[in-house]
Amino acid sequence: AQSVTQPDIHITVSEGASLELRCNYSYGATPYLFWYVQSPGQGLQLLLKYFSGDTLVQGIKGFEAEFKRSQSSFNLRKPSVHWSDAAEYFCAVGQYNFNKFYFGSGTKLNVKP
Amino acid sequence: DAGVIQSPRHEVTEMGQEVTLRCKPISGHNSLFWYRQTMMRGLELLIYFNNNVPIDDSGMPEDRFSAKMPNASFSTLKIQPSEPRDSAVYFCASRGTQGAQYFGPGTRLTVT
Numbered sequence: 001a002q003s004v005t006q007p008d009i010h011i012t013v014s015e016g017a018s019l020e021l022r023c024n025y026s027y028g029a030t031p032y033l034f035w036y037v038q039s040p041g042q043g044l045q046l047l048l049k050y051f052s053g054d055t056l057v058q059g060i061k062g063f064e065a066e067f068k069r070s071q072s073s074f075n076l077r078k079p080s081v082h083w084s085d086a087a088e089y090f091c092a093v094g095q096y097n098f099n100k101f102y103f104g105s106g107t108k109l110n111v112k113p
Numbered sequence: 114d115a116g117v118i119q120s121p122r123h124e125v126t127e128m129g130q131e132v133t134l135r136c137k138p139i140s141g142h143n144s145l146f147w148y149r150q151t152m153m154r155g156l157e158l159l160i161y162f163n164n165n166v167p168i169d170d171s172g173m174p175e176d177r178f179s180a181k182m183p184n185a186s187f188s189t190l191k192i193q194p195s196e197p198r199d200s201a202v203y204f205c206a207s208r209g210t211q212g213a214q215y216f217g218p219g220t221r222l223t224v225t
Contacts, residue, residue: 034214036216042218043219044206044216049212051212090156099163106156
């Protein structure tokens with residue numbers, strides 16, 4: 001069965017510090033992977049996506065993610081966090097035809113000044 | 114591009130009333146998804162359409178929920194009659210050929 005696990009419910013980092021949000025997936029075929037960010041009261045905004053090719057993908061707002069097939073992981077990283085990055089982050093895996101997405105339960109990021 | 118448009122943004126209604134949520138997908142996108150988000154259950158897929166045809170409605174919680182997509186630029190999600198446990202944020206998303214889903218701002222529904 002397909003599933004996505006985000007093991008960290010809440011994370012707090014200091015502004016300027018580096019960030020890594022973890023995502024592990026279970027999927028029987030080649031996964032199509034996504035990260036979304038949701039600010040309070042807003043919809044989900046696509047940060048980045050991985051379909052194939054280079055396993056390190058760049059996204060918007062200075063985020064990147066690395067696909068590691070051997071670890072079934074797709075962790076999100078940012079070298080220096082800004083206060084405006086405080087939000088909830090969702091990892092998702094899509095079916096090969098992109099019809100169904102399986103979302104993780106989300107990680108809430110708090111940024112300390 | 115205007116993105117996915119949802120209306121209303123907020124809806125407060127009394128139990129037993131009919132509620133209709135509306136969605137306009139991104140022009141050119143041929144798939145549309147309805148999600149519900151709550152604190153307890155997270156993000157749940159309710160139903161999705163491909164080329165205006167409902168493909169999978171297994172996530173629709175009860176017969177009180179129905180969704181239509183009469184054309185490529187409009188979809189509705191209706192709850193009749195509404196109940197307090199339907200209170201949630203309802204998102205519409207659309208997808209084109211590039212694979213990613215793009216979400217609207219959501220409708221916050223409160224049923225009293």
